Amino acid sequence: MSSSPTLASRLKGRSELGVALLLGAAGALVIADAARIVTPYSQSDPVGPKTLPFIVGGLLLVCSVMLAVNVLRGGQGEAEGGEDVDLTHPADWKTILPLVGAFVANILLIDWAGWVISGTILFWGSVWALGGRRYIRDGLISVALSLLTFYGFYLGLGIALPAGLLEGIL
């Protein structure tokens, strides 16, 4: 390469550098956290609680640097395929965001509203996000699944999922 490419063109399509950054941040975090630990030297525990974190942090930092170099030299991780995966189109955030939304709604609601309600929202919302548009049928399946798992876990496994708002009815 005679002329060195500009930084911008080098960074284009190199979103994998974000992975290197994440590894670096994780490594720094692990090391910083371990450095904070104060333990007296113990004859019987010469390894101590700090050694492994330092090694792990170091490994992550080394990987971070090597990955960054690898990506800048044109290396690329191979995105994972699968039966239903079509890699010819970019990640579809219009599916992902509502999906994550349904997931978060479940987290917020599960303890208060109970599994039957939050689970219904989770399943119905996920089906909607993934393109299901037969609202009534999807809704019925969602309610049925939530009820079945609620009673299945209670009667079959002895695990009482939260009943929440429907306490006393279920």
Add this chain to the structure above:
Amino acid sequence: MDVFSSLMDGFATALTPMNFLYAVIGVVLGTAVGVLPGLGPAMTVALLLPVTYALEPTSAFIMFAGIYYGGMYGGSTTSILLNTPGESSSVVTAIEGNKMAKAGRAAQALATAAIGSFVAGTIGTTLLAVCAPIVVDFAVSLGAPSYFAIMGSSRLRGFASLGLGLAIGLVGLDVVTGQARLTFGVPLLADGLDIVVVAVAIFAVGEALWVAAHLRRNPLQVIPVGRPWMGKQDWKRSWKPWLRGTAFGFPFGALPAGGAEIPTFLSYVTEKRLSKHPEEFGKGAIEGVAGPEAANNAAAAGTLTPMLALGLPTNATAAVMLAAFTQYGIQPGPQLFESEGPLVWALIASLFIGNLLLLIINLPLAPMWAKLLQIPRPYLYAGILFFATLGAYSVNLQAFDLVLLLALGALGFMMRRFGLPVLPLILGVILGPRLEKQLRQTLQLSAGDPAGLWSEPIAVTVYIIVALILLWPLLFKLIRRSRPAAAVRPAVAVQPAAADHTEQRQDSSAPGAHDTTDDGDAARRSTVPHDTVPRDTTQHEKEKP
């Protein structure tokens, strides 16, 4: 106790009505998830971990054994009927299998896959039972050189994944001193991250989100199939490939870094060379299905050898099974055969039973399995998220675990996007804390005298060997790096000479963009569909309107 009587005891345990029922459930469930796109045996076992808390360990493992073999079988059905292999290990099966299906010979392709799997699974399981300790010694001694010969190409992403896993394993109170590590003052993190939550997040949530982001817009064509059967000619052409495939598959599976990709590929190449009908290859040669499918299943049996004998899983399903062992408080490792003998032998016996059940159940049911491929995708992936949430929540009944589930699911998504293999991460989470604890507690018992380490030499030797095997490719790479490969064009990745199996595999597709991450890792699903050029992101960007 000698092998035979132990095994008979194992059969006695596995054939009690309840355990037999679990074996049937496992086989049916395993085949179903193997057939279903997007679900694999690793994810299924992960999703079932919370439910199996209520079961006896033996029953749970009998069910897992069924899922394990069933999943392998189901995967081949998908690749034959859909031409999109779900697992990297069935990539090769799809080459000839789908061509056969398109030529109207789907029934024969499925039959040779099923019977070949049975033959290979039975021989492989016998080898596992008879010579597990010997095979382990052999595999370990063979490990290092073969490992780097096979895995010569970049293990960098594997190490990154391992590092992340070890970091996750650090979270919580230190076992010896009780110091908090990486808890950030959050009391809920003091007990560490539950392995069930980690496994479900990485395998189920990450996968569901990843598929959702790239969901195929126009569904694939499923080739309709009747009941599988084979003619006399098919039998004649299949039996030798079955045996040769088994011979390739088992040793590779038993290698600490083996996996199923290489033996299936070797089997394919061998059958192509030995075949009396080489002209049929590429158009649907039955040998090209029989051999690789047998290799795949024999490797699956082989994989259990290091898992049971060393506590070292070499594919994702085995890793999750190892997580299940630790959940039950069972110590995997060199002493497993002694300390948990009855359980291990029941597991091995149930592998034989599961294998036979697969043949009996699946030959008549093949048309029904094919119908499963038509399930509406929104229900399928919403269902995965639903059951993942339910499973992770039911462990501790804490909404906080679901936050972790989502965060780690996002990590799993990222790893799939950028080709980081998931197996090393799970290994790091499971084995990291175990190694540290063992090392430090051994030292503690000997009052800090390093000589104490040698009082338990077997375990330590094994772990040192394992560490060497894992680290060897890195050292090798560093040595190579220090002698710079001059004038490497940036577009073409640095490919150490040993990576030639990739080159060949890609030859069968197209001269696509080469890639640094070719570790034949069973945990990762392959992205080398053989009639499309592997695409990279730069191409995506260009294609965007």
